[in-house]
Amino acid sequence: xxxxxxxxxxxxxxxxxxxxxxxxxxxxxxxxxxxxxxxxxxxxxxxxxxxxxxxxxxxxxxxxxxxxxxxxxxxxxxxxxxxxxxxxxxxxxxxxxxxxxxxxxxxxxxxxxxxxxxxxxxxxxxxxxxxxxxxxxxxxxxxxxxxxxxxxxxxxxxxxxxxxxxxxxxxxxxxxxxxxxxxxxxxxxxxxxxxxxxxxxxxxxxxxxxxxxxxxxxxxxxxxxxxxxxxxxxxxxxxxxxxxxxxxxxxxxxxxxxxxxxxxxxxxxxxxxxxxxxxxxxxxxxxxxxxxxxxxxxxxxxxxxxxxxxxxxxxxx
Amino acid sequence: xxxxxxxxxxxxxxxxxxxxxxxxxxxxxxxxxxxxxxxxxxxxxxxxxxxxxxxxxxxxxxxxxxxxxxxxxxxxxxxxxxxxxxxxxxxxxxxxxxxxxxxxxxxxxxxxxxxxxxxxxxxxxxxxxxxxxxxxxxxxxxxxxxxxxxxxxxxxxxxxxxxxxxxxxxxxxxxxxxxxxxxxxxxxxxxxxxxxxxxxxxxxxxxxxxxxxxxxxxxxxxxxxxxxxxxxxxxxxxxxxxxxxxxxxxxxxxxxxxxxxxxxxxxxxxxxxxxxxxxxxxxxxxxxxxxxxxxxxxxxxxxxxxxxxxxxxxxxx
Numbered sequence: 016x017x018x019x020x021x022x023x024x025x026x027x028x029x030x031x032x033x034x035x036x037x038x039x040x041x042x043x044x045x046x047x048x049x050x051x052x053x054x055x056x057x058x059x060x061x062x063x064x065x066x067x068x069x070x071x072x073x074x075x076x077x078x079x080x081x082x083x084x085x086x087x088x089x090x091x092x093x094x095x096x097x098x099x100x101x102x103x104x105x106x107x108x109x110x111x112x113x114x115x116x117x118x119x120x121x122x123x124x125x126x127x128x129x130x131x132x133x134x135x136x137x138x139x140x141x142x143x144x145x146x147x148x149x150x151x152x153x154x155x156x157x158x159x160x161x162x163x164x165x166x167x168x169x170x171x172x173x174x175x176x177x178x179x180x181x182x183x184x185x186x187x188x189x190x191x192x193x194x195x196x197x198x199x200x201x202x203x204x205x206x207x208x209x210x211x212x213x214x215x216x217x218x219x220x221x222x223x224x225x226x227x228x229x230x231x232x233x234x235x236x237x238x239x240x241x242x243x244x245x246x247x248x249x250x251x252x253x254x255x256x257x258x259x260x261x262x263x264x265x266x267x268x269x270x271x272x273x274x275x276x277x278x279x280x281x282x283x284x285x286x287x288x289x290x291x292x293x294x295x296x297x298x299x300x301x302x303x304x305x306x307x308x309x310x311x312x313x314x315x316x317x318x319x320x321x322x323x324x325x326x327x328x329x330x331x332x
Numbered sequence: 333x334x335x336x337x338x339x340x341x342x343x344x345x346x347x348x349x350x351x352x353x354x355x356x357x358x359x360x361x362x363x364x365x366x367x368x369x370x371x372x373x374x375x376x377x378x379x380x381x382x383x384x385x386x387x388x389x390x391x392x393x394x395x396x397x398x399x400x401x402x403x404x405x406x407x408x409x410x411x412x413x414x415x416x417x418x419x420x421x422x423x424x425x426x427x428x429x430x431x432x433x434x435x436x437x438x439x440x441x442x443x444x445x446x447x448x449x450x451x452x453x454x455x456x457x458x459x460x461x462x463x464x465x466x467x468x469x470x471x472x473x474x475x476x477x478x479x480x481x482x483x484x485x486x487x488x489x490x491x492x493x494x495x496x497x498x499x500x501x502x503x504x505x506x507x508x509x510x511x512x513x514x515x516x517x518x519x520x521x522x523x524x525x526x527x528x529x530x531x532x533x534x535x536x537x538x539x540x541x542x543x544x545x546x547x548x549x550x551x552x553x554x555x556x557x558x559x560x561x562x563x564x565x566x567x568x569x570x571x572x573x574x575x576x577x578x579x580x581x582x583x584x585x586x587x588x589x590x591x592x593x594x595x596x597x598x599x600x601x602x603x604x605x606x607x608x609x610x611x612x613x614x615x616x617x618x619x620x621x622x623x624x625x626x627x628x629x630x631x632x633x634x635x636x637x638x639x640x641x642x643x644x645x646x647x648x649x
Contacts, residue, residue, distance in 0.1 A: 053638060062635025079396060150639045183617075282620075284629035289617040291643035293610055300500075300606040303599075312601035318379025321370060322467045326608035330647060 028059035035060075035162050036067065038101070038132060043162050047137050050154045061154060064161030069276030071103075071160040072268040075181035076170045078191030083217035083251060087191060088170050090251035092134055094261055095166055101133040103159035107152050107171040135159065150294075153184050153287050182210040183286045186271035186279075187264050191215045192231060194224040208234060211244060212267045219248035219256055296329075345376035352377075352479050353384065355418070355449060360479050364454055367471045378471060381478030386593030388420075388477040389585040392498035393487045395508030400534035400568060404508060405487050407568035409451060411578055412483055418450040420476035424469050424488040452476065467611075470501050470604050499527040500603045503588035503596075504581050508532045509548060511541040525551060528561060529584045536565035536573055613646075 026045050034042035049057040074091075078084055088104060095102045139152045148171065159167045169185060181188055190211035208214075214235070216227050231246045245263050249256035271279075299305040311325040320328075343362050351359035366374040391408075393401055405421060412419045456469045465488065476484045486502060498505055507528035525531075531552070533544050548563045562580050566573035588596075616622040628645055631637040637645075 053640065055638070058632075058638045059635045062633065065633050154639075280633060281626070281629050284632045285617050285620075285625055287639045288625065288628055288632065288642045288646060289613050291639040292613050292646050295640075295643050295647055296606050296609050296613075300602050303602075308602055308605065309598070311605055312598045315375075315601045315605060316379065316382050316597060318376050321372070321375045322471075322604045322608040323370065323612070325605045326612050329605060329609050330612055 026056060028056045028063055031056075031060055032063045035064075035158070038163050040132065040135065043103075043135055043158065044137075046158045046162075047155055050158060051139070051151045053151065057154065061157050061161070064157060065280065067161050067163075068157055068280055069160065069272075071164050071167045072187065072264070072272075073156055073160070073167045073169065073185040074264060074268075075185035075188040076168060076191065077181055077188070078215075079193070082191035082193045084170050084191055086251040087189075087215065087217050087249065088168055090249070090254060090257055091168060091260070094254070094257045096131065096133055099133075100165040101163065102135075102166045102168065103162070103164040104134070104136040104168045104170065105152060105155055105159070106136065106138045107148060107169065135162070135164070148181070148184065148290065150287050150290050153283060153290065156184060157283070184283050187267045188212045189215050189260075189264075191217050192227055194218055194221040194227045208244075213260070213263050214244060214246045215260065216246070216248045217251055219250040220253070224248055343373060345373045345380060348373075348377055349380045352381075352475070355480050357449065357452065360420075360452055360475065361454075363475045363479075364472055367475060368456070368468045370468065374471065378474050378478070381474060382597065384478050384480075385474055385597050386477070386589075388481050388484045389504065389581070389589075390473055390477070390484045390486065390502040391581060391585075392502035392505040393485060393508065394498055394505070395532075396510070399508035399510045401487050401508055403568040404506075404532065404534050404566060405485055407566070407571060407574055408485060408577070411571070411574045413448065413450055416450070417482040418480065419452075419483045419485065420479070420481040421451070421453040421485045421487065422469060422472055422476070423453065423455045424465060424486065452479070452481070465498070465501065465607065467604050467607050470600060470607065473501060474600070501600050504584045505529045506532050506577075506581075508534050509544060511535055511538040511544045525561075530577070530580050531561060531563040532577065533563070533565045534568055536567040537570070541565055 026049070031042050031046055031049075035046055046057070046060055049060065076084055076088060085106075088106070092102055092104065137155065139149070139155060148169075152169075156167055156169065169181065171181060188210050190208070190213070192214065194216060214231050216224050216231065218224060225248070228246050228248055235244045235246065247256055247260050247263060249260055251257075299308055303309075308329060311320065311328055314320040315322065315325050343366070348359050348363050348366075352363055363374070363377055366377065393405060395401055402423075405423070409419055409421065454472065456466070456472060465486075469486075473484055473486065486498065488498060505527050507525070507530070509531065511533060531548050533541050533548065535541060542565070545563050545565055552561045552563065564573055564577050564580060566577055568574075616625055620626075625646060628637065628642040632639065632642050
């Protein structure tokens with residue numbers, strides 16, 4: 016992770032806390048870079064920020080490719096800025112950090128004025144082929160939360176692993192669907208519908224949008240646990256439906272923030288550790304050089320052990 | 333996993349091996365059910381099948397919703413049967429085992445004659461919101477391989493976790509794209525393109541199909557490691573392009589099967605264990621009752637430890 020970074024001197028955590036808390040762009044940017052580097056500075060900085068964490072409303076925005084996530088994020092940023100609230104955006108981009116990582120960030124920067132200190136956008140690499148949020152992405156939420164943004168929008172492409180991550184580390188989860196979903200509503204059922212707090216059919220001006228809204232209502236009503244799950248129609252390009260969406264987000268955030276901040280902070284920390292543990296296990300499987308795992312694989316093939324017991328052995332040192 | 337199963341008497345592994353090897357439907361069906369139950373019979377049965385594993389060509393078929401995966405699987409089954417080869421299909425369905433699990437299976441059964449012993453279709457639940465292949469799905473491949481099918485098609489919806497699983501447990505990976513992918517080609521770049529052996533633009537009769545083929549060629553040429561990656565156009569409904577696709581699959585399978593069968597078997601076993609280990613970690617995070625994880629989360633929040641070190645502690649017992 017650190018090999019390709021230029022050898023900048025690492026800033027001291029103590030020097031970053033005050034300007035970061037004041038919302039200074041340079042401090043936020045350097046803090047996020049330290050988090051990406053997984054440096055000691057990052058660990059110390061987040062520890063120093065702990066007393067301030069849990070104030071921001073963390074909004075996860077996910078959905079299949081083509082649902083219009085970037086456009087909606089863009090429209091939400093404008094909506095939030097119009098009422099003077101500050102907003103940070105983390106765009107978790109599955110393409111490589113080199114080739115595609117900055118595209119979304121650039122797009123938003125173009126529409127939201129570059130000199131607006133009320134908006135901060137950062138594109139982050141996802142965990143590559145693994146999908147999902149990296150430990151760095153999850154800890155970046157803490158940085159923006161600590162920097163005093165009122166809202167933090169976390170946009171991910173809707174892959175399975177992202178969804179579970181989003182569910183664990185955000186307060187409000189928007190799941191977007193494109194009009195004309197048809198048979199694919201089936202595919203959304205357990206994965207995306209399970210984690211959603213608000214369903215959004217974007218491109219609401221398309222003729223098949225209303226039918227998709229109705230299909231989603233149908234799918235929602237079939238779920239086992241019937242907590243309320245609003246289905247909203249927005250047209251990001253015209254701003255239609257954005258007011259109702261913001262209201263729904265704030266309503267849901269109120270519910271989420273009833274949970275004590277210490278509990279939310281600890282859950283995010285647990286997820287960070289679990290994600291790092293998953294990465295370690297994947298490295299062990301991939302390397303093929305782990306003798307314990309090799310022995311367990313042989314025992315499994317010989318029928319001496321079942322998968323779960325093998326996993327318990329693997330995790331017990 | 334076992335709570336909802338009717339209390340059938342568990343068949344003995346020894347009684348299943350011979351009829352399973354003979355390709356008897358009932359034996360295959362019962363064996364797959366044992367695997368889903370994660371029973372001792374399943375573990376013993378797979379151990380007994382080990383000497384016969386590694387002959388089938390395992391084909392992973394994935395891609396975003398709407399790319400036409402089920403239609404292509406259907407067409408491939410017909411193509412394979414036309415030359416007398418036997419084919420098993422595992423459809424990993426992300427919707428719940430109750431509501432949607434059988435839909436694809438039923439669809440294929442309708443087109444491939446029900447009394448054709450050369451085709452066997454089973455729909456499996458995915459790991460729910462987690463996405464990806466369950467340990468049962470991976471072990472089901474062994475069952476169909478052991479039952480002597482020439483090809484095993486594993487169809488999954490293209491979520492991040494499925495992709496990595498597919499890459500580890502199959503010989504040939506088809507990634508499907510729908511025509512008119514446009515900007516979303518970006519999203520495919522690292523995730524789906526990384527694992528693909530063959531790219532397929534299905535719905536090849538649509539006017540924008542050729543443009544998507546060209547875009548994919550462009551994306552492929554930009555990759556760092558330039559192993560050959562064919563881009564094929566198929567029209568599942570008419571059968572156009574299916575011959576070329578089958579040839580490409582067989583070519584790639586030849587390369588994959590140069591790797592010794594013992595190595596392939598062990599890799600699949602390692603992935604099964606890793607998947608089970610991931611499930612265990614998720615359970616620990618979810619339960620919130622794991623005192624070691626809680627301590628590590630507190631140490632992380634206090635800045636005493638970084639995520640990777642915390643993960644190492646978690647995995648070391």
